[in-house]
Amino acid sequence: MIVTDAAVRDGLLRDPHIRKTLEVARSADISLEGQVVPLELNERIVGLDFREIKMIPLPVEVSWGVQKALANIGAARSGLVNVLITDEDTAHEMLSVMENGISPTRDAARTT
Numbered sequence: 728m729i730v731t732d733a734a735v736r737d738g739l740l741r742d743p744h745i746r747k748t749l750e751v752a753r754s755a756d757i758s759l760e761g762q763v764v765p766l767e768l769n770e771r772i773v774g775l776d777f778r779e780i781k782m783i784p785l786p787v788e789v790s791w792g793v794q795k796a797l798a799n800i801g802a803a804r805s806g807l808v809n810v811l812i813t814d815e816d817t818a819h820e821m822l823s824v825m826e827n828g829i830s831p832t833r834d835a836a837r838t839t
Contacts, residue, residue, distance in 0.1 A: 761804025780807050787812065796820035 788808040
């Protein structure tokens, strides 16, 4: 859901059910290796499941922000997406992770 009105967004974020759903949704449901990680939330999501996504002829992922690099790699390795649209910094972060097995962004987050 995209909310453009700040007051509506703030109101939604005050709802404890919505906050909990967002917290759970932020955790990865696809591993870096592309394997599906079962989450309780997956049973309650209204939308396409992994089997349905894999039936789409040309699935496209739109994602930006270096914090999404690991999720992007996992999604690509899972076969769920064929096309990724992202920003340059995220693409560089993804390449760094794949080439070096190191994520400067992830490692920096661990130390804070």
